Amino acid sequence: MYLVEFLLAKPPMAPQALEGASLEALRSLCLPQDGVEHIRIHTSRAGARGVFFCRAPDLDQAVSRTYAVCRRALELRPEFRGWEITRVTGAL
Numbered sequence: 001m002y003l004v005e006f007l008l009a010k011p012p013m014a015p016q017a018l019e020g021a022s023l024e025a026l027r028s029l030c031l032p033q034d035g036v037e038h039i040r041i042h043t044s045r046a047g048a049r050g051v052f053f054c055r056a057p058d059l060d061q062a063v064s065r066t067y068a069v070c071r072r073a074l075e076l077r078p079e080f081r082g083w084e085i086t087r088v089t090g091a092l
Helices: 021-026 059-076
Strands: 002-009 036-044 046-055 084-091
Touching: 002 059, 021 036, 021 059, 036 059, 046 059, 059 084
Parallel strands: none
Antiparallel strands: 002 046, 002 084, 036 046
């Protein structure tokens, strides 16, 4: 299992996202093949920072899977409209 950190930046004028709603939005977009076991997220006026605990064959795939879930959230969930992925990095 890999721990993958992500940072999402919100547009300056967008309201601060709620942690519970953001967590649920990300969870709702996880597919079985993403291998996501657990997600933690913290929101702020700047956006959101969090981690995915992800099952994957290697770190690169864990990072790619986390990026894919974040990308889906930004494309499909209205609460993330206009947001950007600023970092997705992994660790063993």
